[in-house]
Amino acid sequence: MRTIMLVCALGMSTSLLVTKMKDAAAKKGIESDIFAVSASEVDDVLEQKNVDVFLLGPQVKFMKKQFEPKVAEKNIPIDVINMQHYGMMDGEKVLEQAIELIENK
Secondary structure (H helix, E strand, C coil), X not given: CEEEEEEECXXXXXXXXXXXXXXXXXXXXXXXXXXXXXXXXXXXXXXXXXCCEEEECHHHHHHHHHHHHHHHCXXXXXXXXXXXXXXXXXXXXHHHHHHHHHHCC
8 A cells, every 4th residue: 555645735736636646556556545635734644644655746846845854754755746747637657756756765
């Protein structure tokens, strides 16, 4: 089971991407829990869930430095979603990015 958390400003703009990522995971036979939260919900979610990878939407990439210490202590890889993949809502490419981060941590 791979737990992938996407973070954006309000947790809404990534909802379509989450759906596309879930579809891509199902096609590849990858058991996953993929969800989106707003930046303000991150602390609560990190306390309640074991997250395997933390992906930031391009619109909140400036927050990466703020979140790095929080995820570092839990050994959770963090990255910004490729802007082109985000813009195209390419769930397969973003899923590949997440899996690669998990496997290389």
